[in-house]
Amino acid sequence: QKEVEQDPxxxxxxxxxxxxxxxxxxNSAFQYFMWYRQYSRKGPELLMYTYSxxxxxxxxxxxxxxxxxxxxxxxxxxxxxxxxxxYLCAMSVNTGGFKTIFGAGTRLFVKA
Amino acid sequence: xxxxxxxxRYLITVTGKKLTVTCSQNMNHxxxxxxxxxxxxxxxxxxxxxNVEVTDKGDVxxxxxxxxxxxxxxxxxxxxxxxxxxxLYFCASSQAGGSPLHFGNGTRLTVT
Numbered sequence: 001q002k003e004v005e006q007d008p009x010x011x012x013x014x015x016x017x018x019x020x021x022x023x024x025x026x027n028s029a030f031q032y033f034m035w036y037r038q039y040s041r042k043g044p045e046l047l048m049y050t051y052s053x054x055x056x057x058x059x060x061x062x063x064x065x066x067x068x069x070x071x072x073x074x075x076x077x078x079x080x081x082x083x084x085x086x087y088l089c090a091m092s093v094n095t096g097g098f099k100t101i102f103g104a105g106t107r108l109f110v111k112a
Numbered sequence: 113x114x115x116x117x118x119x120x121r122y123l124i125t126v127t128g129k130k131l132t133v134t135c136s137q138n139m140n141h142x143x144x145x146x147x148x149x150x151x152x153x154x155x156x157x158x159x160x161x162x163n164v165e166v167t168d169k170g171d172v173x174x175x176x177x178x179x180x181x182x183x184x185x186x187x188x189x190x191x192x193x194x195x196x197x198x199x200l201y202f203c204a205s206s207q208a209g210g211s212p213l214h215f216g217n218g219t220r221l222t223v224t
Contacts, residue, residue, distance in 0.1 A: 008152065032210045043116075043202055043215030044155070088154065090213075097160060097168045098143065098209025104154035 003027050006089055006103030015112050019076040023089035023103045026070065030091040030101075033065050035074045038086045038105065047087075048074065079110045114139045118203050118216035125193055126224055133188045133219050135203030143206045144186040145170070145213070146178065148199040155202065161186055162209055193223040 006023045013019055021035075032051045036044035048063035050056045056063045064073040072091075076083055089103040116137045125131055137144065145160040147170075157170030161180040175197055177189040186205075190197060200220050204213040 006154070034212060036213075041218070043204075043217050044213075045215070046212045049212045090155075092210045094210065097162050097166075099157060099160070099170060100145070100210075100213065101157070101171075102147075102155035104152060 001026060002104075003101050004089065004091060004103045007106055008104050010107040010109060012109040012111065013079055015079060015081060015110055017079050017110070019074075019079050019083070019108060019110075021074040021076075021087050021089075021106050021108070023072050024070055025072075025091055025101075027091075027093060027101075028067070028070065029093045031094065032092040033063070033072050034090040034092075034100075035061075035063055035072075036088040036090060036102075038088060040085075044088055079108075081110050081112045084108055084110050114214070116203055116205055116214050116216040118201075118219050120219060121217065122220050124222045124224065127194055128192050131190050131193060131221075133190075133201060133203075133221070135186045135188065135216060136184050137186075137203075137205040137214070138184065139205060139207075139214065140183065141205035141207055141214070142183070143209050143211065144180065145204050146176070146186070146188045147202045147204065148172065148197075149202060149218075150199050158188070158201075160209075190221075193221075195223050197221065198223050 038044040062075040146158040159178040
């Protein structure tokens with residue numbers, strides 16, 4: 001079983017839709033939770049970063065962490081064609097040094 | 113501009129021919145890391161470094177070497193590349209372990 005599970009999609013939605021992306025994890029020691037966006041031929045870029053259960057909002061993006069269920073989500077409101085990308089969840093744990101584990105990524109297509 | 117620079121962007125080589133992929137960051141970050149990205153597997157950590165002269169294995173270190181002699185540089189060395197090391201490689205840095213990662217734009221390596 002992978003430490004972090006993420007549905008690879010692809011996920012196709014019409015412009016303006018609300019998008020929900022999810023990851024589950026098995027290691028209760030994970031302390032930091034992140035979402036990255038990756039466009040084709042580019043490196044991942046940070047979207048959201050949090051270290052506690054609950055919601056964090058930034059513009060059209062909301063990150064949700066439920067440590068009791070080992071489940072994190074990213075919601076995108078009013079999705080735009082420019083949101084078409086691969087979204088990666090990531091989690092960090094201190095094992096003496098810090099390791100960051102990524103989900104496989106979900107490909108999102110937003111149709112105009 | 114704050115950035116992580118990897119070189120080369122594309123590399124084609126033959127089995128057994130030693131190669132080095134360079135990585136440099138200009139943000140005075142303590143933490144640096146190498147990942148490989150493969151379809152369906154997502155980003156997997158190869159090696160990471162918490163600071164100068166401090167390196168440790170990630171999840172897939174076999175066949176790779178790293179060194180951290182200066183804070184800004186973290187080269188990845190493949191002493192005897194094999195075809196199963198054909199992949200997309202990313203270097204990343206962060207202020208400290210567990211902090212959000214800044215990624216380079218990747219190096220696509222093909223080993224024939």
